[in-house]
Amino acid sequence: MPNIEAQGRFRNLVVDRVVLEARHCCSILLRVPPEFRDLFRPNPGQFLTIRATVDGQAHVRCYSVSSLPHPDEPLRITVKRVDGGVVSRWLNDAIKPGDRLLVAAPTGRFLLRPSQNEAIFFAAGSGITPILPMIRSAVEIDHRRAALFYWNRVRDDAIFVHELRDLTRRFSDQFEFVEFYGSRTDPNQKPSICSFASRHHGADAYLCGPEGYMAFVRSALLVEGFPEGSVLEEHFARRGEVTSSEQPLSSIDAKAVSITIVCDGKRQEIQSDPGQVLLETMLSSGLTVPHSCKEGHCGACMVRLINGEVERLSSSALSRRDRLKGLILACRSKPASAELELSYDF
Amino acid sequence: MERIGKIDSVYRYPVKSMRGETPSQIFLSFSGVYGDRLYAFRSPAAPPGFPYHTGREHEDLLLYQPRYRNYEQTLVPPNLTEAEALAPGLTPVYGERDQFALDIITPDGLVLSVESPLLTKDMQMAREDEAPVSLAFSQVAMTDCRPVSLISLQTVDTLQSELGSPVDKRRFRANLYADLSESGGLVEKDYVGKTIKIGDKAVVSFLERDPRCKMICLDPETADHNPKLLQLVAEKHDGRAGIYAAVLVEGLVKTGDPIVVLT
Numbered sequence: 001m002p003n004i005e006a007q008g009r010f011r012n013l014v015v016d017r018v019v020l021e022a023r024h025c026c027s028i029l030l031r032v033p034p035e036f037r038d039l040f041r042p043n044p045g046q047f048l049t050i051r052a053t054v055d056g057q058a059h060v061r062c063y064s065v066s067s068l069p070h071p072d073e074p075l076r077i078t079v080k081r082v083d084g085g086v087v088s089r090w091l092n093d094a095i096k097p098g099d100r101l102l103v104a105a106p107t108g109r110f111l112l113r114p115s116q117n118e119a120i121f122f123a124a125g126s127g128i129t130p131i132l133p134m135i136r137s138a139v140e141i142d143h144r145r146a147a148l149f150y151w152n153r154v155r156d157d158a159i160f161v162h163e164l165r166d167l168t169r170r171f172s173d174q175f176e177f178v179e180f181y182g183s184r185t186d187p188n189q190k191p192s193i194c195s196f197a198s199r200h201h202g203a204d205a206y207l208c209g210p211e212g213y214m215a216f217v218r219s220a221l222l223v224e225g226f227p228e229g230s231v232l233e234e235h236f237a238r239r240g241e242v243t244s245s246e247q248p249l250s251s252i253d254a255k256a257v258s259i260t261i262v263c264d265g266k267r268q269e270i271q272s273d274p275g276q277v278l279l280e281t282m283l284s285s286g287l288t289v290p291h292s293c294k295e296g297h298c299g300a301c302m303v304r305l306i307n308g309e310v311e312r313l314s315s316s317a318l319s320r321r322d323r324l325k326g327l328i329l330a331c332r333s334k335p336a337s338a339e340l341e342l343s344y345d346f
Numbered sequence: 347m348e349r350i351g352k353i354d355s356v357y358r359y360p361v362k363s364m365r366g367e368t369p370s371q372i373f374l375s376f377s378g379v380y381g382d383r384l385y386a387f388r389s390p391a392a393p394p395g396f397p398y399h400t401g402r403e404h405e406d407l408l409l410y411q412p413r414y415r416n417y418e419q420t421l422v423p424p425n426l427t428e429a430e431a432l433a434p435g436l437t438p439v440y441g442e443r444d445q446f447a448l449d450i451i452t453p454d455g456l457v458l459s460v461e462s463p464l465l466t467k468d469m470q471m472a473r474e475d476e477a478p479v480s481l482a483f484s485q486v487a488m489t490d491c492r493p494v495s496l497i498s499l500q501t502v503d504t505l506q507s508e509l510g511s512p513v514d515k516r517r518f519r520a521n522l523y524a525d526l527s528e529s530g531g532l533v534e535k536d537y538v539g540k541t542i543k544i545g546d547k548a549v550v551s552f553l554e555r556d557p558r559c560k561m562i563c564l565d566p567e568t569a570d571h572n573p574k575l576l577q578l579v580a581e582k583h584d585g586r587a588g589i590y591a592a593v594l595v596e597g598l599v600k601t602g603d604p605i606v607v608l609t
Binding site: 116190211212215216218219220222223288290292293297298299300301302314316317318319320321322323342344 | 349389390392395400402403404405472473474475476477478554557558559560563571573576577579580581585
């Protein structure tokens with residue numbers, strides 16, 4: 001077990017190697033000193049939080065661990081270069097062996113369920129990064145049956161394909177690997193996903209990729225009869241991003257989230273427990289804010305997120321247009337950054 | 347018996363969340379207005395308890411105009427006259443799906459059958475999650491809660507006054523718009539629990555106040571979203587505007603019909 005007291009504190013880890021994995025994607029292998037080996041022993045599916053200073057500005061980002069916690073296997077994160085992504089661009093373009101990175105202990109709840117059920121995985125693009133160690137753990141360590149449906153637009157974008165094909169060869173009766181290349185609206189994609197899912201009824205399903213893709217796959221699985229509880233998803237966007245902050249999310253005190261609310265031109269600040277939905281925080285602080293159902297159906301508590309990040313819980317009253325305008329539902333949002341600014345003046 | 351007003355207009359909405367229509371009369375049946383919300387789009391990505399694809403996720407649904415192909419056949423059940431002649435209170439038989447064949451005029455002027463896969467694809471692409479969408483048909487109205495909805499012009503005027511800007515009554519997507527100018531200042535929420543006769547025959551019970559959602563924030567002409575109205579309703583009116591009713595005696599209702607409190 002990682003040292004709980006040390007979790008959340010950054011440690012300096014040296015970059016051992018940088019490996020080009022695919023177009024616009026590299027893996028960074030990190031050297032972990034012996035005294036930190038217990039701390040940096042991720043469970044398959046977990047991620048590391050990196051603190052980096054780029055052009056004088058501090059940034060915090062989370063990247064999935066793409067290696068298994070073997071003593072002989074280096075700790076590896078795999079980073080896809082994102083358009084406009086400050087840190088991903090820096091990690092792909094500038095980082096080199098011998099450089100040091102500030103890294104917090106692995107965390108995350110996107111984990112393999114302890115079961116002997118077959119495990120099926122749906123990944124798209126860099127969504128393969130937490131999925132690969134989960135597959136390897138299921139197949140190599142737990143001796144479970146597993147299958148992967150991996151979608152990319154083009155072959156050049158696919159990551160770890162050789163490793164996955166090698167796994168198929170070594171575990172031919174245990175692991176099925178389906179590669180799908182095509183646009184998001186490729187008419188063959190849905191039938192391929194449904195056909196794949198129909199061959200693996202009763203399996204636990206794990207999804208990681210763009211939000212739209214995961215929603216698409218989730219719907220297909222439900223239509224194929226997969227119980228909702230058997231589908232687990234990893235949302236990269238919900239891990240929380242903190243820019244220009246010295247504190248990682250994992251070390252924020254329970255009361256340390258600061259929320260500024262703007263209404264009728266007036267600003268008011270309250271403090272929040274990061275685990276509490278925004279509406280409850282505002283109501284318990286004595287604020288009179290619009291709300292009705294408190295369950296994400298009516299939309300009465302809609303508010304604009306001006307600054308900061310939130311974790312969005314499921315709801316049915318927000319449209320794509322609302323989200324593009326930066327609107328959130330206060331009853332279905334929890335803080336995911338140390339500071340938030342909300343506005344009812346919209 | 348006390349007359350409290352008259353019917354200002356009647357509406358039905360052949361497709362859930364799409365634009366409504368104003369027939370010359372509507373038939374209030376036990377399961378809702380005849381021909382109202384018989385079609386709806388559903389998505390497995392929607393909550394299981396409310397599996398619909400609605401204007402809340404796809405505002406522009408309000409701009410789609412449904413048109414029944416066999417309009418006259420959709421106004422009343424096909425054997426209504428015979429049922430009424432046989433015995434009072436006999437429930438008429440509802441029409442089959444082919445009698446409710448429907449075309450949709452899209453916002454850009456295309457006319458599609460409601461069954462067209464192009465339409466469901468349109469719905470799917472409009473969703474943020476792009477989850478699959480399918481068409482559902484039901485002989486009974488797929489309303490949110492209760493079979494029949496009513497709001498008074500007076501309630502709409504109050505909200506308009508409180509908001510400080512015009513409020514189009516169609517935002518509330520009611521079946522019945524009532525003019526309660528004869529009630530001595532009372533509005534529909536004051537008659538919850540009462541039995542009300544509308545027109546010559548229909549009798550309804552005003553069940554409860556109607557809890558509102560984002561739909562009232564959408565402009566019926568442009569589908570533009572302005573949350574201020576719902577915020578006002580939430581803050582000043584417990585999130586409710588108008589009422590839901592249940593039908594006790596089926597019957598036809600039209601503009602001008604008297605509204606009378608029975609008990």
